[in-house]
Each structure stands twice: as structure tokens, then as C-alpha cells.
Amino acid sequence: TGPLFHAVTKAALQSVGADVIDIGLTSTPTLQLAVEHHHSDAGIIVTASHNPIEWNALKFLNHEGIFLDEAQVQKLFSIVDNRQFKWQGYAGVGTISQSSGADDGHIQAILDLDCIDVELVRKRKFKVAYDGVNGAGSLIVPRLLEKLGCQIHAVHVEPNGIFPHIPEPTPENLSDLRNLVLQKKCDVGFATDPDADRCALVNEHGEAIGEEYTLALAVEFMLRRRKGPVTVNLSTSRMVEDIAAKHGVKAARAKVGEVNVTVAMRENGSVIGGEGNGGIILPDLHYGRDGILAVAMTLQNLAERGATVSTLVSEIPSYHIDKRKFELGGKSLTELYAHLENTFAGAEVDRRDGLRFAWDRSWVHVRPSNTEPVARIIAEAPNREEAERLCLTVEKR
Incomplete structure (x- = not known):
């Protein structure tokens, strides 16, 4: 439905007099x-990201x-309602212009970063495997890797929106990338979600290390260069807190x-931030999660x-994180929250x-999903058993 949404969105904007710059896929x-770059009044992205x-x-900008x-x-909903x-x-209908240089501009902005x-x-001539899940990253990531002198082995890079596997870049969905890393003896594997604001890593042994490490490694990388606050969301691994403490920052x-996360970063002057789902936010580039940036920062770090x-x-304190989705089964979150406050009495809330x-x-975090009609449980502990116990305690409610 992407082309349909794309056409309808442009037509709707024109019909109220807005001039549209179409940068394509x-x-x-x-x-x-x-x-x-275009000094636009707003932006609209047609995407459901990692959803089925x-x-x-x-998405509105x-x-x-x-x-x-x-x-x-x-305010937007009120205007529409x-x-x-x-x-x-006829005389007031907006115009449409095409712009084809957005990917090149993005790549150059990354390459121009001081870091x-x-x-x-x-010089390292990295051998890199990449899984674009047939999404938007399929176009830009290989071009970035080429600029960085990498030998590229790619899978699922036809940007047709037909996902070859579940598109969320979690370890259980990255078997094709893991196999590619092993077959081609790659130094690293990268997987982006369909709209490429998230990136997950596979190590040189073909092991999917988990999205949380994308941000944790980037935070360690940046804090070696410049000290300053770091901001992450409430569901992000405490690895980031340990790394920040090591560098003497908050x-x-x-x-x-x-x-x-962006609002908080601007308020406290964070040098880096993001979300533990593989989303890095680097103010030096832009206040937004960027999976393409994550590729470049990881290669620079290596x-x-x-x-x-x-x-x-291996240099980062190790935890086990357990992420689950669950149906409420007719119960309200309010009821669940009240039960959990009693169950976990004595914890910091x-x-x-x-x-x-x-x-x-x-820690354990329970919240409604922003993108799907489910609730989420995220628990983290020094070992798998404790993280699973926390999740099961919530699920049994």
C-alpha cells in the first residue's frame, strides 16, 4: 500500500495549497x-516501520x-477533526517537485562528522554483511559501505517492501544474516528495520548480539571522545548507565x-542518546534515530x-534482557499496574x-506499545533466569 499512501498524501497536501517536495523512496x-536541508515547514514519512x-x-515531522x-x-488531530x-x-493548488539527492546528502553528512x-x-577493508529486509535501507546502506571501502555481501536488498522474514531486527529474525557472516567470513553484519532508523549487529562468529549493544557500543565510542550527559529511554539496557558511570557522566x-528522548537530550545537553532497540541519536548529525549512522559509527569504532x-x-558489563509482548485478556492495564505495585513492593518505581x-x-518495565495493540514487558538482570522470572511474574499477574 506504500504507493497508494504516497500518492494520496501528496494529493491531499496539494489540495490545501501546500507545495510538496517528493524525495522518493x-x-x-x-x-x-x-x-x-530544504527548510521545509514539515515532513511526512509513509511507513509502518517494523510492523507486519x-x-x-x-509519521509526521x-x-x-x-x-x-x-x-x-x-493540535494536528484537532485541526483535522x-x-x-x-x-x-484551481489557482491555489500546491506544486510538486522531485528531489533525488537526499540519500547522497545523508551519506555525506555522516562522512563529514568529526567522529x-x-x-x-x-584502510581496514572490512568485509561486511548486510540485511536490508527489502526496506528503505536497501538503497542507502550499501552505498555508504562502498564509500567506506567495504567488501559488501548483502541479502534482501530489493526495496519492494515485501519482507522476507519478520522485519524487526531482533536476534531470532536474523538467521539469514548470521549465515551470510559465517559463509563469507565477514567482520560484522548489520541489519536495519524497514525504514532504517534502527540497526542490529551480528559479530564475526555469526552471533546476533542483540539490539541493545548497538547503542551501548556507540555511547562508549562517543564518550571516549567527548564527555557529557547521555539520555536513553526507560526500556533501554542499564549497560548505558554503567558506561556513563565509567566515564564520570550522567x-x-x-x-x-x-x-x-530527543526533548530530554536537548534539555540536558546530551552528547549522544537513543533507544535500546538499535536506535542511535547523535546531535552532531540530527536529533533522530539513525540506523545508517549506526553502521558508520560501528565501523569507525572497530x-x-x-x-x-x-x-x-566483552568490555561492556553483561546483562540479560528479556523483551515480550502480551495480550491483556480483557484486563485493563490499570488493574495490572495496581497488582504489580503490590507484588514488587520495595522496588524503586x-x-x-x-x-x-x-x-x-x-529492572522490569511494563507499558502499552506505541505501535501495536499489545502491552510490552521488558526485564533485565545479570542472568537469564532472573530476567525470565521478572517477566513471568508480570505475565501471571
């Missing part, structure tokens, strides 16, 4: 940068290329959702350390976004 972070193929949606916050979303817009006659040494990365937490992915991972219970070395 591209990633979410690329469009975010394009809004800034039968889903589609619109403000004039800075940042997702609308809650107040802005409510109350018909606070005017259909234009990326293109020549250093090129790690703050925000509600789940890119815009919530190049300057002269290390393998496994070595970098954060009520900003669902309920998050924390102890010295473990």
Missing part, C-alpha cells in the same frame, strides 16, 4: 535531514525534522518514543580500536511511562 532519518506487511502509516511531541500531535483547513481552488575518519575505515532516562565486535562487547520497577542490578 528513502529512509526515515534521510527524510528528517531533508526537512532541514499489512500495516502502513504516516515538524520544521526541524523532529517527530511531533504529544501536544503537537493533539474540526476541519480547520481550506480546500483550494568518522573515512580513510582510517577504508545517564538520564526518558519515556519511550524518539521524540521523548577501525580505531583495531578490535573485533566480540572484543568490544517510575510511573512516567507505564510502570518501571528497579533494583540494584535488575
Whole structure:
């Protein structure tokens, strides 16, 4: 349904007098940068991200290329519900112009970052495997890898939106990439979700290390260069807190959702932030999650350390994180929350976004999904058994 949504969205904008710049099939972070580049009043992305193929949606950006916050979303809905817009006659219909340079601009912006040494990365001649899940990253990531002098082995890079496997880049969905890394003896494997704002890693042994490490490794990488606050969401691994403490800086937490993390980052002057689902936010580039950036930062990290992915991972305190979705079975979240407050009495409680219970070395977070009609449980502990126990305690409710 992508072409349908694309055509209807453009026509609707024209009908109320808006001039549309169509940058074509591209990633979410690329469009975010394009809004800034073109000094646009807003941006719209047609994508359902990692949701199943039968889903589609619109993502709305403000004039800075940042997702609308809650107040802005409510204002938008109010305008639509109350018909606070005017259909234009023939003379007032908006124009459409095509722009084909967005991917090139995004790649160059990444290569121009102070933290990326293109020549250093090129000298390593990395062998890289990539799974684009037939999404928007299929176009831009191989081009970035080529610029960085990598030998590329790619799978699922036909940008037709027909997902060859479940598109969320979690370990259980990356068997094709893992096999490719082993077959081609690659240094690293990258997987992006359909709109490429998230990136997951596979190490040189063909092991999917988990999305949480994408951000954790990036935070370690940046804090070696520049000290400053870090902001992540409430569901992100505490690895980031440990890394921040090691560098003598503060790690703050925000509600789940890119815009919530972005707002907090701007308020506290974070040098890096993101979400533990593989989404890195680097203010030096843009206030938005960027899976393409994650590829470049990971390769730079490997190049300057002269290390393998496994070595970098081994230097970070290890936890086990368990992420689950569950149906409420007719019960309300309010009932569940009340039950859990009694069950986990004595824990540190954060009520900003669902309920998050924390102890010295473990935590569990229960909240409604922002993208699917389910609730989510995320638990983390030093070992698998404890993380599973926390999840099961919630599920049994």
C-alpha cells in the first residue's frame, strides 16, 4: 500500500495549497535531514516501520525534522477533526517537485562528522554483511559501505517492501544474516528495520548480539571522545548507565518514543542518546534515530580500536534482557499496574511511562506499545533466569 499512501498524501497536501517536495523512496532519518536541508515547514514519512506487511502509516515531522511531541500531535488531530483547513481552488493548488539527492546528502553528512575518519575505515577493508529486509535501507546502506571501502555481501536488498522474514531486527529474525557472516567470513553484519532508523549487529562468529549493544557500543565510542550527559529511554539496557558511570557522566532516562528522548537530550545537553532497540541519536548529525549512522559509527569504532565486535562487547558489563509482548485478556492495564505495585513492593518505581520497577542490578518495565495493540514487558538482570522470572511474574499477574 506504500504507493497508494504516497500518492494520496501528496494529493491531499496539494489540495490545501501546500507545495510538496517528493524525495522518493528513502529512509526515515534521510527524510528528517531533508526537512532541514530544504527548510521545509514539515515532513511526512509513509511507513509502518517494523510492523507486519499489512500495516502502513504516516509519521509526521515538524520544521526541524523532529517527530511531533504529544501536544503537537493533539493540535494536528484537532485541526483535522474540526476541519480547520481550506480546500483550494484551481489557482491555489500546491506544486510538486522531485528531489533525488537526499540519500547522497545523508551519506555525506555522516562522512563529514568529526567522529568518522573515512580513510582510517577504508584502510581496514572490512568485509561486511548486510540485511536490508527489502526496506528503505536497501538503497542507502550499501552505498555508504562502498564509500567506506567495504567488501559488501548483502541479502534482501530489493526495496519492494515485501519482507522476507519478520522485519524487526531482533536476534531470532536474523538467521539469514548470521549465515551470510559465517559463509563469507565477514567482520560484522548489520541489519536495519524497514525504514532504517534502527540497526542490529551480528559479530564475526555469526552471533546476533542483540539490539541493545548497538547503542551501548556507540555511547562508549562517543564518550571516549567527548564527555557529557547521555539520555536513553526507560526500556533501554542499564549497560548505558554503567558506561556513563565509567566515564564520570550522567545517564538520564526518558519515556519511550524518539521524540521523548530527543526533548530530554536537548534539555540536558546530551552528547549522544537513543533507544535500546538499535536506535542511535547523535546531535552532531540530527536529533533522530539513525540506523545508517549506526553502521558508520560501528565501523569507525572497530577501525580505531583495531578490535573485533566480540572484543568490544566483552568490555561492556553483561546483562540479560528479556523483551515480550502480551495480550491483556480483557484486563485493563490499570488493574495490572495496581497488582504489580503490590507484588514488587520495595522496588524503586517510575510511573512516567507505564510502570518501571528497579533494583540494584535488575529492572522490569511494563507499558502499552506505541505501535501495536499489545502491552510490552521488558526485564533485565545479570542472568537469564532472573530476567525470565521478572517477566513471568508480570505475565501471571
